[in-house]
Amino acid sequence: MRKYKNQKEKKLAEIYCNGCGKKITIKNEMIQEGMFHGEILWGYFSNKDTEHHEFDLCEACYDRITADFVIPLTVKKEKELL
């Protein structure tokens, strides 16, 4: 869950993990730890037609949830982050 200093400019103030409620560390609007951000606008063929969903997960919650997948994640190692 994201809170903004200014809703129009989307200046990031705080982020909380939706899974456990932990506050994610932010410094000068830069996220200082591993986290996952998910966002989807559900389409006409779903049961959530036109609903926009958004959530954030800390790395521990991401690991816990993805560990329960029947088919494991696809993991590729990048040489560098851009």
Ligand SMILES: [Zn+2]
């Ligand atoms: Zn968490």
